[in-house]
Amino acid sequence: MKIGLLTVSKSCCDIERVNLSRTRDPESTKRNILAAAKMEFATKGLSGARVDDIANVAKVNKRMIYHYFESKENLFKQVIEKAYLDIREAELKLNLEHLDAKSALETLVRFTWKYYLDNPEFIRLVNSENLHHARHLKASKEVVQANRNYVGLVQSILDRGVQEGEFRDQIDPVNLNITIAAIGYYYLNNRFTGSIIFEQDLMDSEALDKRLEFNIETILKLVSR
Amino acid sequence: MKIGLLTVSKSCCDIERVNLSRTRDPESTKRNILAAAKMEFATKGLSGARVDDIANVAKVNKRMIYHYFESKENLFKQVIEKAYLDIREAELKLNLEHLDAKSALETLVRFTWKYYLDNPEFIRLVNSENLHHARHLKASKEVVQANRNYVGLVQSILDRGVQEGEFRDQIDPVNLNITIAAIGYYYLNNRFTGSIIFEQDLMDSEALDKRLEFNIETILKLVSR
Amino acid sequence: MKIGLLTVSKSCCDIERVNLSRTRDPESTKRNILAAAKMEFATKGLSGARVDDIANVAKVNKRMIYHYFESKENLFKQVIEKAYLDIREAELKLNLEHLDAKSALETLVRFTWKYYLDNPEFIRLVNSENLHHARHLKASKEVVQANRNYVGLVQSILDRGVQEGEFRDQIDPVNLNITIAAIGYYYLNNRFTGSIIFEQDLMDSEALDKRLEFNIETILKLVSR
Amino acid sequence: MKIGLLTVSKSCCDIERVNLSRTRDPESTKRNILAAAKMEFATKGLSGARVDDIANVAKVNKRMIYHYFESKENLFKQVIEKAYLDIREAELKLNLEHLDAKSALETLVRFTWKYYLDNPEFIRLVNSENLHHARHLKASKEVVQANRNYVGLVQSILDRGVQEGEFRDQIDPVNLNITIAAIGYYYLNNRFTGSIIFEQDLMDSEALDKRLEFNIETILKLVSR
DNA sequence: TATGAATGAGTGTTCATTCAT
DNA sequence: AATGAATGAACACTCATTCAT
Numbered sequence: 001m002k003i004g005l006l007t008v009s010k011s012c013c014d015i016e017r018v019n020l021s022r023t024r025d026p027e028s029t030k031r032n033i034l035a036a037a038k039m040e041f042a043t044k045g046l047s048g049a050r051v052d053d054i055a056n057v058a059k060v061n062k063r064m065i066y067h068y069f070e071s072k073e074n075l076f077k078q079v080i081e082k083a084y085l086d087i088r089e090a091e092l093k094l095n096l097e098h099l100d101a102k103s104a105l106e107t108l109v110r111f112t113w114k115y116y117l118d119n120p121e122f123i124r125l126v127n128s129e130n131l132h133h134a135r136h137l138k139a140s141k142e143v144v145q146a147n148r149n150y151v152g153l154v155q156s157i158l159d160r161g162v163q164e165g166e167f168r169d170q171i172d173p174v175n176l177n178i179t180i181a182a183i184g185y186y187y188l189n190n191r192f193t194g195s196i197i198f199e200q201d202l203m204d205s206e207a208l209d210k211r212l213e214f215n216i217e218t219i220l221k222l223v224s225r
Numbered sequence: 226m227k228i229g230l231l232t233v234s235k236s237c238c239d240i241e242r243v244n245l246s247r248t249r250d251p252e253s254t255k256r257n258i259l260a261a262a263k264m265e266f267a268t269k270g271l272s273g274a275r276v277d278d279i280a281n282v283a284k285v286n287k288r289m290i291y292h293y294f295e296s297k298e299n300l301f302k303q304v305i306e307k308a309y310l311d312i313r314e315a316e317l318k319l320n321l322e323h324l325d326a327k328s329a330l331e332t333l334v335r336f337t338w339k340y341y342l343d344n345p346e347f348i349r350l351v352n353s354e355n356l357h358h359a360r361h362l363k364a365s366k367e368v369v370q371a372n373r374n375y376v377g378l379v380q381s382i383l384d385r386g387v388q389e390g391e392f393r394d395q396i397d398p399v400n401l402n403i404t405i406a407a408i409g410y411y412y413l414n415n416r417f418t419g420s421i422i423f424e425q426d427l428m429d430s431e432a433l434d435k436r437l438e439f440n441i442e443t444i445l446k447l448v449s450r
Numbered sequence: 451m452k453i454g455l456l457t458v459s460k461s462c463c464d465i466e467r468v469n470l471s472r473t474r475d476p477e478s479t480k481r482n483i484l485a486a487a488k489m490e491f492a493t494k495g496l497s498g499a500r501v502d503d504i505a506n507v508a509k510v511n512k513r514m515i516y517h518y519f520e521s522k523e524n525l526f527k528q529v530i531e532k533a534y535l536d537i538r539e540a541e542l543k544l545n546l547e548h549l550d551a552k553s554a555l556e557t558l559v560r561f562t563w564k565y566y567l568d569n570p571e572f573i574r575l576v577n578s579e580n581l582h583h584a585r586h587l588k589a590s591k592e593v594v595q596a597n598r599n600y601v602g603l604v605q606s607i608l609d610r611g612v613q614e615g616e617f618r619d620q621i622d623p624v625n626l627n628i629t630i631a632a633i634g635y636y637y638l639n640n641r642f643t644g645s646i647i648f649e650q651d652l653m654d655s656e657a658l659d660k661r662l663e664f665n666i667e668t669i670l671k672l673v674s675r
Numbered sequence: 676m677k678i679g680l681l682t683v684s685k686s687c688c689d690i691e692r693v694n695l696s697r698t699r700d701p702e703s704t705k706r707n708i709l710a711a712a713k714m715e716f717a718t719k720g721l722s723g724a725r726v727d728d729i730a731n732v733a734k735v736n737k738r739m740i741y742h743y744f745e746s747k748e749n750l751f752k753q754v755i756e757k758a759y760l761d762i763r764e765a766e767l768k769l770n771l772e773h774l775d776a777k778s779a780l781e782t783l784v785r786f787t788w789k790y791y792l793d794n795p796e797f798i799r800l801v802n803s804e805n806l807h808h809a810r811h812l813k814a815s816k817e818v819v820q821a822n823r824n825y826v827g828l829v830q831s832i833l834d835r836g837v838q839e840g841e842f843r844d845q846i847d848p849v850n851l852n853i854t855i856a857a858i859g860y861y862y863l864n865n866r867f868t869g870s871i872i873f874e875q876d877l878m879d880s881e882a883l884d885k886r887l888e889f890n891i892e893t894i895l896k897l898v899s900r
Numbered sequence: 901t902a903t904g905a906a907t908g909a910g911t912g913t914t915c916a917t918t919c920a921t
Numbered sequence: 922a923a924t925g926a927a928t929g930a931a932c933a934c935t936c937a938t939t940c941a942t
């Protein structure tokens with residue numbers, strides 16, 4: 001799955017084909033609901049999403065959604081939490097501590113870009129959650145902890161870069177983090193309006209490659225001495 | 226209205242207090258509907274917004290909304306178009322051509338940040354429009370033209386900067402534009418989830434000031450030789 | 451306008467093209483409203499008809515409808531009355547008293563058929579009025595009188611036919627009248643469902659001609675000795 | 676239920692009195708909705724009918740109507756189809772093939788008259804369907820087939836009548852059918868306007884009896900040698 | 901006479917959720 | 922555990938009619 005090529009998110013196919021015989025498999029049922037809900041919430045937002053549609057896509061009885069998730073709102077909360085945990089988990093697998101600081105940072109920028117590209121629903125879900133003032137995420141200690149680890153990771157890259165004589169010191173890791181996310185997120189989030197007002201297809205393979213290089217340059221220039 | 230202080234958007238108070246005596250004033254009625262609709266769509270999204278609520282806030286009979294705007298969807302379209310035209314119009318008033326390139330660029334970054342800060346509904350509306358694949362904006366020639374002028378403006382700043390020996394050449398104006406928007410937009414759009422996962426109030430006055438400086442630095446480093 | 455050929459009703463074009471300059475011409479305004487209302491009520495029924503649409507078609511301000519006709523219901527009443535007076539007036543012009551009884555009767559059958567064919571809205575209006583238990587027609591002395599004359603006319607034809615030795619006596623003129631109307635009305639009223647369930651186009655020119663001959667035969671056999 | 680007496684249609688009482696305890700009985704729910712809808716559509720037409728009223732009369736939750744019938748329009752379609760199938764089914768029960776041709780024909784005329792008299796909503800529904808250009812009936816193969824059988828039945832009576840030396844030959848069965856229906860349908864359909872313009876109560880028991888005899892005579896004279 | 905704005909009660913339809921089995 | 926029926930509140934939108942000019 002090359003970066004620069006719009007790859008259809010795998011997430012749309014998460015509904016399992018197994019277990020169509022309607023045997024009782026709570027875990028599979030739950031997973032199917034979550035997967036269907038993620039896509040529905042991502043494409044329609046919290047109020048636009050329909051419980052009926054989620055049930056249909058998940059191929060479960062609507063009643064099951066209430067059985068396992070209590071309410072549409074709580075289902076949304078579970079989806080949001082899982083989305084945050086998933087991206088943090090993916091980042092941890094990068095093993096950035098084995099790379100030199102500059103490479104680590106570039107890898108992080110590439111990863112972030114690719115993740116947004118491959119998981120467009122993540123962006124939509126985060127937007128929805130902010131539209132609702134993050135009230136579903138507030139209680140989630142797990143997500144906070146996962147992010148704490150992540151900021152620590154970036155901080156250690158920055159420290160390493162200073163030691164290696166490559167990076168400026170006193171760079172704020174949170175704002176750096178935010179900027180790394182921002183330059184990918186905004187471009188992809190606003191790809192529809194952007195393609196119209198800038199009169200070019202922002203999702204064109206070449207445009208995507210060019211954007212990634214632009215972003216890497218932005219971040220490296222920002223941190224370099 | 227100092228930058229760095231979250232100032233409540235003026236837009237929420239656009240409903241006119243005049244003309245409550247139900248005299249006939251089509252222009253005022255239309256304006257009130259548009260203002261109320263902007264806030265409703267911004268806070269709840271297209272599907273979450275309620276036509277009844279818009280009518281109540283605008284202090285007009287619900288029927289008037291259909292009289293002047295035909296449908297909820299078309300009302301949304303008008304709101305989106307106006308939002309884009311408004312920001313482009315505000316940018317034009319900056320008179321950036323009278324400044325040296327570096328100052329012009331910094332002014333643009335400051336303006337963009339301040340505009341997003343003062344008009345948080347703009348960000349929400351753009352998100353909504355992208356959730357709907359920009360189908361409402363597609364037909365709008367006016368918006369496209371306004372943006373064309375804007376890109377031309379940035380290009381001329383870049384050209385000037387190269388002539389003045391301050392900027393690198395070959396910088397893509399569209400990607401620069403996008404990045405200038407991105408670093409403000411993302412921070413403010415995700416201020417709720419951001420404040421939680423980064424365990425700090427991103428909307429704190431100090432944090433806002435710090436972010437603006439960070440953004441100016443990001444852009445200036447990006448374009449400098 | 452040959453009998454047996456479906457001729458488009460002239461009634462649909464009654465809206466005057468004159469007086470578009472919005473000068474004040476009450477009579478023309480009234481006539482336009484009545485013509486538009488006739489078509490609207492005929493095609494959509496009383497509840498299906500829209501006052502707005504009538505105003506648009508009549509090219510008058512909606513308020514005028516209320517000015518001249520008080521209410522939708524009363525407008526319908528005027529339309530119904532006019533429809534009945536129109537058909538009775540047309541019948542009188544046939545001058546049946548100058549023909550021998552058999553020819554007069556055949557002419558009447560032909561006329562009735564052709565009138566329904568050329569004025570399909572008449573049938574629809576009568577249906578609508580019966581759906582509403584003829585409550586709009588109840589007060590109309592004019593219509594009752596016009597019909598009284600008409601029944602007298604048929605009675606005189608029957609009398610003449612008996613004198614001429616062509617017709618049976620003791621034929622009930624009211625039931626004969628009703629049957630003459632029925633055999634044309636039903637066929638044309640139910641032309642859509644009829645064409646489906648009988649699997650042939652009942653409005654085909656040949657089918658129409660055949661039906662008219664069938665009807666003439668039905669009536670003549672009925673009255674003949 | 677003597678012919679000649681206006682007997683209130685049994686259909687208005689189809690709503691079941693059983694099962695008021697809100698137990699689950701989909702079939703009963705559906706049947707109640709169909710029965711209520713038939714009366715509502717018959718008395719008010721398609722646009723005049725109110726879904727709320729249907730729900731109230733059927734004593735079901737309005738949502739159930741959409742659950743089982745999708746839309747008002749589709750509910751109307753089901754009602755229309757059922758109405759056509761019902762009358763054809765009733766005709767088949769007459770066992771006309773066991774009678775001599777003349778008796779069979781007279782029986783058919785009597786039956787048709789009585790059916791219209793007992794089921795006045797059938798006439799109204801057919802009118803409504805024709806007002807809408809029979810668009811709901813178009814797709815119904817069942818109805819077409821049922822009618823095909825019916826026309827075949829009439830044809831066989833005509834053939835028998837010719838063999839028996841009672842009827843003329845070359846009589847068109849479709850036009851005969853239409854006329855048999857027409858002479859009853861028109862009289863009853865237009866009973867309200869008719870009673871006014873003819874200045875007598877067409878629904879008076881004596882008038883009804885007289886009309887039936889008149890109709891029988893009309894048809895027998897038409898087919899006789 | 902004529903007009904366009906304004907209104908309130910309603911109209912078909914939808915939705916998240918609960919009930920009965 | 923799983924299902925399909927059932928519900929009531931709400932929703933976008935419509936309509937005949939009236940108001941203000």
